[in-house]
Amino acid sequence: MSMNQAYKDTYLGEPAVFLKFGRYEAVLLPEVGANLIAFRDAENGYAFLHEPTQDEMESFKARPFIHGIPVLFPPNRFEDGKFPWNGRTLAFPVNEPETGNHLHGFVHSETFTVEDFGTTATESYVVAALKVDEQSDVYKYMPFRFTLRLRYAIGEQGLEQQFTVINDGEESLPCLYAFHTSVNAPFVPGNSAKDYRLKLTVGDRWHLNERMLPTGEFQPLSPNEQLMKGEGVYPFFEALDNHYTVRPQNGRNRMELTDTKAGLTLVYDAGTSYKQWMIWNNGATEGFFCPEPQISLVNAPNTELPADDIGLFSLAPGEIWQERARIYVK
Template identity: 65%
Template structure:
């Protein structure tokens, strides 16, 4: 039986809940967006997520979207900050001056409550939540009573995540979510980014306009993008800030990142409810990139396409949406 621990500690001076399970360890920052900031194999020296160094912590807190696993709710861009829903138009703050859009929602930097942490016979775990109501800053923009809960668990088969959204109000609410997951390439000491090949279960590429909003049309995949959904491609073959439909392969919706030198594959297996993928690779600078599973198309409430095609989901009063993802290693 593997050794298991869950305890309160620190990560670069910030409050953290640490999980340990055999060779693995992970850390979550409850006071900075409920961000799962680290996932490592300490025995063979693998760091899978893009972690901030100590001297990066201030910039991380100012822009906590490119490290760990930030929660985007609602995700990505909304034109002029407008969010029409069920006969109303909510006005989100315009926080991306280059495009004049709202970007990434309200939960990636808000404090989350620690519900519990501990260990079972098989895993260590932590559960955190956010309750949105009149007392939460986001309610002025997103006036729906709801609770969002994250549970991470760590065991001999890696890291798993369960996300739950509960509508606690009296009206139908939008249920739009993504994770800005930030993955190291390379994740192994002694390897280079050139040793890595990326596979992602993408389908079609959405055409985006000059404001990074979808036109409703698709673009043909380049040869390198076709490799991304096939045998794999170097993750920094060109600058990417691209949006794709998800297309399951063999019943699964996932990213695979293979270190050819070490013959190790890091798998990020997300639920098939995530109908879209974003991928951003920091202007093709080697070091990390972000494969981002999304429920919904960018700017979905303002796109005139069928709701099920673009992941424009809703929750009636008392309804629950739940999905699971897993990160693991295949050698």
């Protein structure tokens, strides 16, 4: 019997789809925003994503941002919860009182429908979708008709994510997304985070004001940030909650995390549709950090900057947006 499988089961009590293929395994939680909560090399005992423990499950479900790969729509912070779009201003709840902003959008906790899962000669895969219309909770705040579809597959080349957005409505749809991807450092059991080096294809660092909103100005990169875009830097060199433009290198927009002791590099190739990175490292606490590929600048609809520069993308009725990302080891 082949060990390559795709099946439904539970993960710490939560309905889940499990994928197994070769040395790899992955777990998707359809009822927690289709979060891909685990991606592992089962043969070597490597866990690449930050997974919740049994004790963390309740806090994870309440705020599912720092585990697995949550989808944010619309992503990050919006000033006073205001979202101007197409001549009207949508009002989002201010859920971050200390900044007076709305944070992280409306789909990270929604129940997605599992449309398909299975195994082929080359991969094990799952497809999950969220259809938003007048009947959906999301519609209260994002009054648009659209479909989000996530397809995850694992095979010899690691993990592939395909993300599709379809405008099912009659008006222009905001196409502003991010993934709050949580990566373990160390991911090799017993190794030290001190042995890890982070590379990220950043360009300029946005200056953020005291409300964590971009001013439109850039800040000079520090020597450590220069290392981050060059040969790599210890991921916890200081507390990071930083926002950068994307500057692809060699045609790719990606994070690379190297375990210098094991001689392994985890590559997170996010795709060039993402125009910005956020990076957050939990106050420089070793264990995990979040390299977050983001289509748009934080607070983009409230700024005057050119739409194509800041990823302020829209989809016309019937249009489809799609991007692929990949996580693999080299």
